[in-house]
Structures are given as structure tokens and as C-alpha cells.
Amino acid sequence: MTRMHKENTLSKNQQIIFDLIDKSPEPLKAYTILFNVQKKGINAPPQVYRALDKLVAIGKIHKIESKNAFVACKNSDCEISKATAFSICESCEMVDEISDAKLSRYLSSFNHKKGMKFKRFNLEFFGLCKKCK
Amino acid sequence: MTRMHKENTLSKNQQIIFDLIDKSPEPLKAYTILFNVQKKGINAPPQVYRALDKLVAIGKIHKIESKNAFVACKNSDCEISKATAFSICESCEMVDEISDAKLSRYLSSFNHKKGMKFKRFNLEFFGLCKKCK
């Protein structure tokens, strides 16, 4: 049997950073996170980026590529980030994770004509949210 | 009548940078572009980024957000970058713009339950291309 490590438990830095992202109403950038956790003893960028990388890998957070920012996963259906979709308000910067089984199924089964088999997708919609439009 | 400027013609720097991207088989990063156009008198990052911004705005190129890199538009249907989709090989870095009217229609008409009206989307699929799988 191959060695297994404890799952579902986050390390100290990972927990600190996840908590911060999870309670933020908006996506957080790495250096904003750094600034906010310095009081907890996390002093340098690599500490933040390492935690972010791990949290992304295990699906606890997602990176919003168009903003270089991170949000907590709100969607139990996204299967460790294999299928992510977001709506992004171009005015107030609000980001909302889309949980739509039909959309997810449609895209997961989409096959490129040129013979590529997809493992993962990320979709970002842009517009104006209810409040801003 | 409102003032109109010439359309469809690129400025000198825009043309140089578009030509470079257009003949590249792979997405190009801003500083790779800078390095390659220095012999043509483009010396500093802002010159590159300004041309890239404009080329993106008029739909001649697209930014691959997950790679911070740029490709020429191969899809006359994308309507000035309102609806972009790419397949990205995780092994060889190849990027291919997807032109699929059905997919585009499906996503363009997708409406978020929470009342957001979308103006634009970007979709990035990841996997292994024919050659790499």
C-alpha cells in the first residue's frame, strides 16, 4: 500500500489563508493576502503562494485567471476544480461561482474536433451584476 | 456626425507585433515579444503592452489568461472577442482557438440565475493534444 498522508486537514498556513479567502466577499490577490496575514507570522510571498498552490490543487479555492485573484470554492460539484465557471462583474469586481449541472455536463462532454481529449475547463463570464446594471 | 478615425489599419508598432504573433505557432508572452522586436526599434515594455492592449481591443489577438500569453485570432465568428474558447495542451503548450458555432450560441445565451446579464465570456479547456496523448 502506498503511503498516504492525512487528508482534509489543512496545515497552519493553509488554514490561515483559506479562512481569510473564505470569509472575503471578493476575490483576494496574493499580496493582499500577504498583507493581511503578516500579523499571524506569515511574512514572505513564497509562504502565501505555496499555500495557495496547495489549496487550488485540493479544490478548496479557485484562481480567477483574468484577475490573478482567489476565491473559496462554493460548489461541491466542481470535482476538485476540473470544471469551473464564474460570473464576473466588470463594474464592482464581484465574482460568483456558477453551479449549473447542465452547463457543467455540456462542457465536460464537449469534444474538440481536432482530437483533443479534455481533462478540465475554466469558464469566465463577464458582464454587469444585478446591482451594477 | 461624430468624428471617426481610420479603421482596419494598424499603426507601425501594432503591425510589427501583430505580425510576430500571427506567424507564431505558439502563444507569445509580452517579454518574448519585446525581445523579438527590439531589432525593429521597440525598446520598452509599455510599447509592447500598448500594442497588445489595442490588438486585443479590436479582436486581432486574444489573451490566454491562464498563460499570460497572446495568440492571433483565427476565428471570424468571435465578434471582437466577445466569445472566445481555446483548447490548451498541458504538455506541449499548444493552444488552439475553438470555432464552434453551437458552443458559442449555447454560452452566449446562457443566463445566470442570479440576474447577471453577460456581455462576454472566455473558456479555456485543458488536456492533452493528439500528439501528446
Next chain:
DNA sequence: TTACATAGTGTTATATTATAACAATTCTAA
């Protein structure tokens, strides 16, 4: 043809985002 607005250029400096490299420590499974 002038004059005006808009777009583009060149330049220096700096801001922002992300990683390399290395030493030390802690956790986990056997």
C-alpha cells in the same frame, strides 16, 4: 490650411505578481 482632437510613440521609473534555492522543522506511515 489651420487648428483641433485623438491616437500613437519613446522613455524612465516603478508597481505587481510569482518563483528559485536552500536550510530547518514537523508530520505520517510503517
Next chain:
DNA sequence: TTAGAATTGTTATAATATAACACTATGTAA
């Protein structure tokens, strides 16, 4: 209890992107 894996702490630096300012070129309207 011990070896491997994961995590931490740290310094330095790489990579990506923009601010700000002076200047030039181009298209349009009068």
C-alpha cells in the same frame, strides 16, 4: 523510531504589467 513526504521560514530575484510625462503623427472639420 525512523525514513520519506510535506510544510515552513528566509533571502533574493525573475517575470509580468503600469504610471507618468513629453512628444509626434494622423484624420477631420471649419
